[in-house]
Amino acid sequence: MPSNDGTNLQIDAQADVSGGITGISARNTGVGMTSITTTGVVTGIIGYGIFGLNFSSATDLLIDAQADVSSGRVGISARNFGTGTTTITTNAAITGGSGYGINAETGSGGNSIIDLNTGP
Helix, strand or coil, X not given: CCEECCEEEEEEECCCEEECCCCEEEEECCEEEEEEEECCCEEECCCEEEEEEECCCEEEEEEEECCCEEECCEEEXXXXXXXXXXXXXXXXXXXXXXXXXXXXXXXXXXXXXXXXXXXX
């Protein structure tokens, strides 16, 4: 699982991604922003399709899913306990099995933006 103790964490997946638990997981324990961009299908079998977590020292959390995301639990989970904005943009189907399609949590003083598009 990508983890960052430095400045900024960026994942750019341009092909399909699948994981037995989670498709993509990113945890930023450092400073700066976390950015997850996907153009391929993302699948998490029993956990999350995409999971992004910012700790209190981080800033913005950006998730841009341009293809389908699915999982057995939550399609996209964005948890931002940092000082910045949480932004989720999708242009495809987001599916969670036993949980949510999209779950967003933003800490005190932060902003959340969820933009659901139907495609180009």
